[in-house]
Amino acid sequence: VASGPEIVIGVLDYGVGNVASMLSMFRRIGVSASRVSRPDQVAEAAALVLPGVGAFDDVVTRFRASGLLEPLRERVIEDGVSLLGICVGMQMLTEASEEGAEPGLGWVPGRVTALASRVDPALRLPAMGWFYVDQLRGGVLPVMEERQRYYFVHSYAVDCHDPADVAATVDYGSPVTAAIRRGTICGTQFHPEKSHRFGVALLSAFAAEAASMSQPGAVDD
Amino acid sequence: MTEVGSSFRARVIPCLLLDGFGLVKTVRFKERTYLGDPVNTVRIFNEKGADELVLLDINASRAHDEPNYDLLAEIASEAFMPLGYGGGIRTLDQIRKILGLGYEKVVLNTHAGRNPDFVSEAAAVFGRSTIVVAVDVFRSRFGATEVRVLSGTQKLAQDPVSYATDMARRGAGELLVTSIDREGTFKGYDLGLISTISSAVSVPVVANGGASSVRDFTSAIAAGATATAAASMFVFNGRHRAVLITYPSEAQLSAAIAVAGS
Numbered sequence: 001v002a003s004g005p006e007i008v009i010g011v012l013d014y015g016v017g018n019v020a021s022m023l024s025m026f027r028r029i030g031v032s033a034s035r036v037s038r039p040d041q042v043a044e045a046a047a048l049v050l051p052g053v054g055a056f057d058d059v060v061t062r063f064r065a066s067g068l069l070e071p072l073r074e075r076v077i078e079d080g081v082s083l084l085g086i087c088v089g090m091q092m093l094t095e096a097s098e099e100g101a102e103p104g105l106g107w108v109p110g111r112v113t114a115l116a117s118r119v120d121p122a123l124r125l126p127a128m129g130w131f132y133v134d135q136l137r138g139g140v141l142p143v144m145e146e147r148q149r150y151y152f153v154h155s156y157a158v159d160c161h162d163p164a165d166v167a168a169t170v171d172y173g174s175p176v177t178a179a180i181r182r183g184t185i186c187g188t189q190f191h192p193e194k195s196h197r198f199g200v201a202l203l204s205a206f207a208a209e210a211a212s213m214s215q216p217g218a219v220d221d
Numbered sequence: 222m223t224e225v226g227s228s229f230r231a232r233v234i235p236c237l238l239l240d241g242f243g244l245v246k247t248v249r250f251k252e253r254t255y256l257g258d259p260v261n262t263v264r265i266f267n268e269k270g271a272d273e274l275v276l277l278d279i280n281a282s283r284a285h286d287e288p289n290y291d292l293l294a295e296i297a298s299e300a301f302m303p304l305g306y307g308g309g310i311r312t313l314d315q316i317r318k319i320l321g322l323g324y325e326k327v328v329l330n331t332h333a334g335r336n337p338d339f340v341s342e343a344a345a346v347f348g349r350s351t352i353v354v355a356v357d358v359f360r361s362r363f364g365a366t367e368v369r370v371l372s373g374t375q376k377l378a379q380d381p382v383s384y385a386t387d388m389a390r391r392g393a394g395e396l397l398v399t400s401i402d403r404e405g406t407f408k409g410y411d412l413g414l415i416s417t418i419s420s421a422v423s424v425p426v427v428a429n430g431g432a433s434s435v436r437d438f439t440s441a442i443a444a445g446a447t448a449t450a451a452a453s454m455f456v457f458n459g460r461h462r463a464v465l466i467t468y469p470s471e472a473q474l475s476a477a478i479a480v481a482g483s
Contacts, residue, residue, distance in 0.1 A: 020322055129447075130232065
């Protein structure tokens with residue numbers, strides 16, 4: 001992150017998801033990041049990352065019980081601060097999932113469906129490994145000269161109601177949502193914190209955008 | 222197996238063995254050679270862009286030791302790639318702690334064999350993709366196969382295929398199938414074993430034990446493996462088997478394990 005003011009990225013810690021890896025990655029790319037586990041810490045972050053690993057209902061239930069939901073809603077929905085959901089942390093932003101019965105947060109119109117019915121049968125599930133992604137529109141994937149690949153682990157994927165929200169897809173025999181963006185809300189099905197130089201570039205770009213947004217007068221430049 | 226759109230290449234996974242604090246390499250689960258400091262080795266694999274790493278503590282179950290959390294945390298802070306850990310895991314709390322250190326997967330072996338319900342419980346809480354079951358198989362000179370746990374020292378009653386099927390049904394999201402009798406020998410994977418298990422289960426199967434070159438990866442994938450693991454070929458170099466950490470380039474891997482359609 002070359003320019004812009006010093007900002008802090010908050011990584012939401014509600015007991016699931018790879019907070020430690022996310023913090024290591026931000027440390028490596030030279031971006032200040034801190035663990036956000038109390039409601040009052042949410043407002044201190046210039047941008048937020050919502051990780052999530054596990055079964056949909058377990059993840060959503062834990063997040064609702066954490067007390068972080070309401071302050072996050074204020075920051076993201078009302079203040080327009082950038083949010084990056086990772087894996088189930090992205091899936092949770094939609095309305096519901098076939099994997100469970102709990103409602104999602106409903107911030108991105110769409111639902112989560114099982115891969116089983118719509119991918120090449122040769123792809124064993126969970127889909128696990130490095131896959132090349134196809135960018136449909138900017139705003140999530142970084143600008144890189146080489147073809148980008150990321151690490152995925154999942155059996156379910158997001159179906160956006162608004163096709164304009166899909167930023168990138170992965171080809172599992174049919175296209176499956178790999179990244180989304182709606183306003184300042186972003187999500188990746190893959191794990192940038194575990195995707196070597198590609199993840200470095202993606203998270204650097206996320207932090208750079210957050211820094212530029214938090215700079216007063218940035219819109220006048 | 223690679224006919225999945227245009228986006229896929231099978232994973233190639235260094236499978237590293239820990240003996241307490243140090244990194245070791247075995248032959249047929251015996252004859253330990255000390256390799257060096259695990260943190261530094263992981264750093265090198267990270268620089269080389271390895272697809273994923275699996276760390277197995279081969280002492281923990283026998284010594285009834287807790288996983289070495291401090292070491293695991295230090296390793297994870299150097300690894301910007303997926304990580305799996307196995308060794309001495311017996312409780313859901315241990316799994317939660319390991320995942321919290323920055324690991325995506327845990328590898329169950331001894332406890333899964335003795336208490337298969339634990340696989341179901343762990344998968345229900347942490348999701349299938351987090352739970353890997355290591356299926357260690359010994360093939361006798363006469364061709365008979367048996368599943369073993371506790372670093373290959375204890376035989377289970379079930380045959381490899383029914384054991385693998387049972388573990389997958391209970392919630393294992395991936396099977397790490399290791400040939401005990403080929404491990405560390407550079408003789409190639411047990412392709413018959415890989416083929417039999419791969420066709421019996423629908424979850425990803427990782428072939429392990431015996432790889433000597435990228436050609437072995439090609440053979441394992443052709444036999445039905447979803448991914449391949451290796452250790453000796455990544456840590457030993459040359460006739461005298463000097464310790465040198467290597468990992469194939471993306472070009473070598475793409476050539477050996479074709480990316481379909483692209």
